[in-house]
Amino acid sequence: MIQLKRYNPLTMLLDLWGLAKNAFFLVIFLFVLKSGSESTFIKYGRIAFYLFVGITVSSIILKWFTRKYKVDSSSFYMYKGLFNKFEQTVPFTKIHNVQRRTTLFHRIFGGTSITFETGTDTAVKFDVISRKEANRIEIHVKRMTLDKATTDQADSDEMGQPHTDEKIVKLDSARTIHFKPTRKDVLKASFTSLSFLILIPLVTSFYSKINDIVNVEDKAEGFLASIMNSWWVITILVVILIIASITFGIVRAFLKYGKYEISSDHERIYITKGVVDESAFTIEKDKVQAIEITQSLMKRLLGLAEIKLISAGSLGEDALDTNSLYPFLPVGRAYEMISEILPSYEVTQTMERLPKKSLWIRLLKPSWIWIIATAALLYFKPPIINHTHSWWILSAGLLIFIIVSRFLDYMNTRYILNGKFMQFKTGSLQTELFVSKREKVIEVKVTRNKFQQLLGLASIGTINRAKPVHHTGIKDVPVELADSFYTWYAGRTKEIKIE
Template sequence: MKFKRYHPLTILFDLYGFVKNVAIFAVMLFVFNYGSDSTLVRIGRWALLAGALLTLISMLMKWFSTRYAADGQAFHLQGGIFQKTERTIYYEKVQNVQRRTSFSHKLFRMTSVSFQTGATGVDAKVEFKVVTQQEAERLEMLVKEAGTESVEIPDTAAESETDKSEVKRVIHFTPTRRDIVKASFTSLSFLFLIVIAASLFSKINALFDVEEAVEGWVVSLLTSGWVIAGIATVLIIISFVIGYIRTFVTYGKYEIASDETRIYIAKGVLDESAFSILKKRVQGIEISQSFMKRLLGLAEVKLISAGSLGSDDDEVSTLYPFLPVKRAYSMIEEMLPNYEVSSEMKRLPRKSFVVRIVKPYWFWLIVTAALTYFRNDLFSKPNLWWIISISLLAVLMLARIANYWNTSYAITARFIQVSEGTLGKTTYLTRRDKIVEVSVTRTKLQQWTGLATIGLVNRAQPVRHERLPDVTVEEATRFYRWYALRGEEVRVE
């Protein structure tokens, strides 16, 4: 087995990251304080230069001492400057794969690829920050074909492509121009320019008193309803164009596809990223709708997996965030035949509505106590404080009522589906064999009213907890017995 070093451009990319992190300090020390004789400034400059030199030396030493190899079964990683370490990560542990090609990568015709496992710590992922497109393809193919071939795959993508069998991918969705328009409208990005323009005008007016500086026909022109409407229209058009371009750059090349074993999500125009996950690794599905998306009949579908993708996990594991609801449901069943989205869901019993309304409003009590104590200092009108208190209580009660009406669930032969929300709505779907833990709990109030709260846990990063409060005790008992049948479905891999 032959080990090799990472691509030399890895040093340049690491150095670029370091420069970005210290750029603000360098500007403060060498630009804003140019010519300063302050002792602290001099110490800061020397410390920054010494830190940069040590970082560069560390990067070079790390590159020379770090190597990797990939055979037919696992990644083999060697590293350590003063203490040598060696790790082996088997392909069968890989939960999902993410490839990202930033604008910087494109300049050098490179890419990055990350293989995420369900483990924690140093074994959580195997990352290649800078690799050629051919090497990334080879590594991905090794992982994809894990267990199907016992021989070592060649080091060149050309030879690998010759030997591999064609895998048929089915493209389920690519956004049309109409979808891009809907996405830009849903994000409300077209309103940003109007808000910024209004804010700038108010600040300029406060500083220079614009309204008093201009006189006569200028004042009449600026205060004309037609002129204001025209300016607002122009700003809306410009904002919409900017929002459309921004949305196109992010979602213009979106593609959702799948084959027999994996789901693939690709997106981005300038900054491209690609995500793939084994179908059998999907732990659950989350379908979420904001208030605006509910009005437009759109939904966002997220795949829940045990592998973590870091800070952009929510973004890369999400199917197109602006899917029509019916298309989202049908696409789930197309890509994941082992999942079924239930269209018929049960409502909570009526007594759970009463329980939710009479539960203590702790936030309201705290706010009301504060308003009562500071009412003479905060309000000039003596009755204003209790008007605010009553209004807050009404809003909280309406939120609980809306949450009750938006809560529903379904427990079928092998699935559980839970929907909750107030203005927006989130639906979570998972299979019984993917649930690792369940619970049934009861508060004093629930004991008096014959209700209970059921909970379930899925493997994810972080662990996914779902709760369904205020179901009947009979339903909670049925849920517990339903989960007990899981032993007949679970198979050791």
Template sequence: MEEHAKRLHPFKIPFELGKVMKGNLFFIIMLYVLNFGTEKTYMKVLQIGFLVYLVWRVISVILQWYTYKYQIKEGTVQITSGLISKSFRTVPFLKVQNVQRRTTLFHKLFNLTSLTFETGMTDDQGSVPFEVISQKEAKRLEQELSLIQELSVIEVDGTEEDTLEIFESVSEKTIHFTPTKQDVLKASFTSLSFLALIPIVATIYNTLDDFFNMENAEGLLATLLDTWWIVTIALIGIICIAVAFGIISTFVKYGKYEISSDHERVYIKKGVLDESAFSIQKEKVQAVEITQSLIKRMLGLAEVKLISAGSTGDKELETNTLYPFLSVDRAYAMIEEILPTYKVERSMERLSKQAFKVRMLRPSFFWILTTVAIYYFKPAIWYVSVILLVLIYTLRILDYKNSRYLLNNEIIQFKSGSLETSLFITKRSKVIQIEVERSKLQKLFGLASIETVNRSKPVHHTKLQDVSVEYADEFYTWYTCRTQNIQVE
């Protein structure tokens, strides 16, 4: 389907100008607020120079919006930009790995959104962003993408379906998870979000100290703290405020969470004020990673991430994460519901006793260098070296106990970690490279280290140390047989 070239929404201009003002807020305050009406010559020169810079940025933003055009043509997104030096870019829809949508408060005010198509390319050309477009236009672009990718699958399979049926199949989604009130409460305590109140209170205190004499207030506070019932009420009040803050902040971040899928794609969306959405073709999922912090292991919770070849956006958005506070049983079941070709096996092989010996004998160069530094600069704190040594070996023992591995036909699973564990699951057809290494110490005990490499942004490496050499050989043979089910993407 072809169309005339389009520009982004005109509100792209104030959106970009807002980012310019935010990025230069410090200089604006320093030059035009704190030094308003200054008679200093050098400061006036700086003010005029910075004003010229701001005018240039405003003109630049307007020209960038005016010259940036896109159109859908012959199954591709074609983008032109530039005024004097024109640039042309063509991205086939079939190269798109995943789709991200983010709707900030600015977007919501004007019924707009931001849409990004991510390809498997690792450079700056890997993303196709539409930062400010209407909700209707974003939906249309996503439907175009789904239709073209669906048609390509049908052509490969040799099946006959008409376009209407394809559109209907794209719209049919199965909702796998939406958090309940109990899930939000559990997440607020598990994420320790209430601790974020501490730096906020500290900032408020420092701000007040700039305007008021806090020494008198501290004296009054010390007098009040001598009364036990006032202390009790104060503690209860602080705890209630912290808990309420944690619940509200968790709801704002993880509220309206939804995990769904159709026969072609997986969809994840979340957020109340700042909404984000992520979708990926099931066949484009390179691996699945299940992580558990110490607190989550104690509470039986887990976080599941989908690893894909394209970028997954800002790290803090966690767009590729299935709800981070799922119960372990629900997490495993959901993986199999959403990705039927990925089956999580709980029974896995443990490392041998030889592996334990190697881990106890392997020297810690960090501990050696730290000990030398302590002995040379401050021998009086020698006990720090002992504490560090105990900590290092405790973590090694925990990692040994948590480490597992399994080859199950097409699927391989690695698990490792001490305080935080990570279970990595991938298919042979998604592994682009493997490595088998043996150190001199490992050779003495018949062990080896194995590693898989998956396409991601950046490339994803997963390593497991000290497996038996027999398993390393089996791992190598397993990978060499990948040609029988390799997929070209």
């Protein structure tokens, strides 16, 4: 019988560290700045703080004592609860993604965190675990999953098939590295992501918290006034702020993308990133439900793109970052990488455009945002450059922006049904190209309002398995496409695989 195990005791220390970070400013206020205060509010605040800390620490310890797990040849088993017992079973066959994260805390104690994600809300997560144990569990899951393809190890030997361990070694040796960013790529990422602008809100937020406690503005009023009256001091401070912001952006980009690596073998895709805070993400190629290529306005100007993998599994708190192959790939390299990593997917760059009548229905559609904003401007009539009757400029500017945005959306929208693949491209300032297989689409729909019926148009949409469920679609396509869309989807019955 497999013995139950407790989670790593460092899990308690990690929770206590989180508690300490959240309570830092409160401790400074209650016990440092107000150390000599006899205020009733401060006294009761300290009592409430002691109670909160005591209850939280007790719950952290109790949670560790009441949580256990075990791993056998087919599943994870998790147990928790003191009076109300709760048991959860997660078969290895339901695991879609494996995600690792090694923060500074983990590095200090030689550990890591690992999460086995499924296609539902269920996930097997170890917040703190030794790297040796994490490797052992991950290899065990991979071994048992591969071993499921054979009925018995002895039968595999008789048939001349390789052992499961040999398969794992073969897969690891066959791993191909597709991308590692150069210094130029990291520098480009720091400016494209505008990460150098993050320093300003960070400093502002920190100053606001300190000012709420210490009231810096009153104490430094004379000093600030002398600075504001000296133009050369202001110039030096601005230059220092610009240099600090650029340096901060470059350092932040290096820490995030400096050790980025995209690799794959015959069955899985591997993404690793981070210098201090390391993350690793593994996904089976068969579990990729769709591909999304996004381009912001700046990325389009610079010829860059971001490839995102739509997965059936939940990707945790870092989903937006973890499922991205790399946010700043050259467009040509992005298309090449898709064919390298996922050869079963086809991306067609020649696509159909919307008919001209689709533009008119978009331009003539009422904008409730503009109507409500104009009504508010008409009522309040805010002055613009000291002219109280110039509020209409804001209304006209908003209307022009909406019209231009709709026109760009019309120009950028594309679609094509290419054999068993579908491609939708949408967006105005930012565009998204969505590519999926017919067998990965779990639902389609076609809708038509009165105006679309008069003009022979329709709206089509699809749903893919993801966490959350991924919806995509195109509005105002020809009705002929909507009819063929149903016929195209009907061919799915010959392709789907029952898991």
